Amino acid sequence: MEDPTRLVFLDETSVDLRVTYRLMGWSLVGLRAQRSEGLVYTKIIVGPYDGDSFVRYIENLVEHMNPYPAPKSILLMDNCSIHHVEGVSELCSAR
Secondary structure (H helix, E strand, O other): OOOHHHEEEEEEEOOOHHHOOOOOOOOOOEEEEEEOOEEEEEEOOOOOOOHHHHHHHHHHHHHHOOOOOOOOOEEEOOOOHHHHOOOHHHHHHHO
């Protein structure tokens, strides 16, 4: 089992301003990387994330992470299609 201090969780959130009448389900717009001690890095953009903007996000995120086995050295993300664009795996491995 990995030391939990090594883990950084990445997830996307968004809001559609056309449906602002909803009473529940609000969250920050953008991407964020979080660990048990709080946010590591967050980026808010107008519009959806695409492959290029996600690669730029990862470039900035890895600057706040450490090489394995230090704390903040393992990035966990789901299977979203933009997580598989060219450059993401290389950026994560290089750090």
